[in-house]
Amino acid sequence: MDNQIQIITKQAAEVTMSAASIKTDITQAIEENNRSLQNCINAGEALLAQSETMTDELDAQIADFIKRAKTTQKSMNERRKGVTQVFDMIKSGFTRMEGFLDPKSEDSVVYKLQKKRDEYAAYKLEQQRKAEEERQRLARIEAAKTQLHNDVIAICNQIVSEKTQEAINALSEKYRLMTLDNAENVKKEITDFPTEIKIAEFLSQRKPSVPQEVDQEEARKIMNAAYLEVNTQLTKSYAESVASDKQSLLDIFDSKIAELQEQKRLEEERKRKEEEARKAEEERKKKEAELQAAKDEEERKRKEEELKAAEEERKRKEEETRKAEEERKRKEAELKAAEEAAERERQAKLEEERKKREEEERLRRASAQSQTLFDIAPAVSEPVKAKVSHHIEVDKPEGYLSIIQMWWTYEGVKLSVDELGKKLGFMVKACEKLKNKDDVSIVDENVRYVEDVVAK
DSSP states (O other): OHHHHHHHHHHHHHHHHHHHHHHHHHHHHHHHHHHHHHHHHHHHHHHHHHTTSOOHHHHHHHHHHHHHHHHHHHHHHHHHHHHHHHHHHHHHHHHHHHHTTOTTOTTOHHHHHHHHHHHHHHHHHHHHHHHHHHHHHHHHHHHHHHHHHHHHHHHHHHHHHHHHHHHHHHHHHHHHTOOTTTHHHHHHHHHHOOOOOOHHHHHTTSOOOOOTTSOHHHHHHHHHHHHHHHHHHHHHHHHHHHHHHHHHHHHTHHHHHHHHHHHHHHHHHHHHHHHHHHHHHHHHHHHHHHHHTTOOHHHHHHHHHHHHHHHHHHHHHHHHHHHHHHHHHHHHHHHHHHHHHHHHHHHHHHHHHHHHHHHHHHHHHHHHHHHHHHHHOOOOOOOOOOOOOOOOOOSSTHHHHHHHHHHHHHTGGGSOHHHHHHHHHHHHHHHHHHHHHHOOOOOOTTOOOOOOOOOO
């Protein structure tokens, strides 16, 4: 700081000394330059008046004039430099003093203070970003825990639904395959069919995947808690469903026995009548054979009458058999209809219980999700008041090619030829230098080279 004050004091002294003599130097330089300029212009205009008709002698005079004009210009420039150097020094002194407060100068205290503020704002912004990332990480962990909890409950519900249906199907199959011979065994199997289920055994084979955000030990605790939360209810639900189905089958068990007995009776009756008809026919044929040889035409007529009577008797017995068969089918259809009605009622009851479990599960999940959202929402700190901008640092010369390409794409292509000439004039000069020095040309229909002829 002391060094900067010394520099400022020295600069102020130099400006004061230079300002003391500048008035005399300016007056003298203006007078001498004005005299030289008038003489040179007068001589030049006299030659210009004669240039309508050029001759070798006049060309030589003009060349000599141009040479002397350059010398005059150089002298005027030297006299001007003496004055402008003082102005430049004064300007430099003021500029340097102003530079000590320039926020863009690295030596400026303002720049250094602004840099401290920028660094502090960047630090606060980074802290805020880290806090937000931590908040999001914790929120993801809580969401993952909730999802794991819900997944376990969903799997438990699925296990109970599947095993309930399997048990009901097994009971229905036993009932369907029942006969009079195995009826007692089937009734015992249905009565003794277990209504207990060990959900944990099936859950151990169908564990949900544990998210990476959740610690393995904590995940185990969450899964155990979720299992214990629904185990009692689901075990009871399974037992009630299976017990209800067992009771439904036992309620219609006697009617099934009656149906099977009726089927057996009708079948035996049919076989008995067929056997009687067969024996009667054999007896008739036997008598007919014995009497055939001993009887005449009368015997033939008598046989015809007997055959007619036998035919009528056969038809009568066939009619009785047909009616008995129809009665058997009617009773069988009635028993089947009653059984189907009981089965439909049983399935409707199971569907109602399944929907009830699903509705309870949906409400429980909605409640758990709502609670989680309230629990994990942290307080948001006051945002950092800072303007974030970026600057470019180029590591290799090739990087400037990318910068030029982007500038041209988003800005340069929108400018007119004159505007581009002002911004890129130094590039045009460089290309002109390559052409004039090394004869290297741009090959493009939009670029023209125009000859500038200067006499020497």
